[in-house]
Amino acid sequence: MKSKSSIIKSLAVSWVFVAALCGCGGSHLTPSGRAVFVTSCNACHSLTGINTPRQQGGDLLDLHLSRAVLLQFAREMPVRHQLSQAELGAVVSYILAVQRRG
């Protein structure tokens, strides 16, 4: 049987995970998908549902792409610093989480 403290610990871990996914927990997990988006994608894309001519890549909120296709796009974008696998995964998770939230 699980001890009470290990249950509390796993609850805490899953909360940190959810907070990292929604980008609202001020989490210090690295890499943060939100941070990657802000530094690598935000110059050309928004994630708000509003298209502005300033952002040449357009808004990504209403895209309905699979995780695999999103990853492929993210990999091919002209980002300033090449992203690691972990950063690509994190930024795609962040985009999908914001899209689900609407």
Ligand code: HEC
């Ligand atoms: C230097 C500008 C630039 C940067 C930085 C950039 N993109 Fe793009 N992105 C574009 C352009 C331009 C397009 C093509 C838009 C179109 O065809 O409407 C595009 C298209 C996309 C698409 C497909 C959109 C669609 O409507 O099918 C996705 C998804 C995407 N980018 C994700 C990302 C992600 C994730 C990042 C950050 C890792 C990123 N982009 C960084 C310019 C950029």
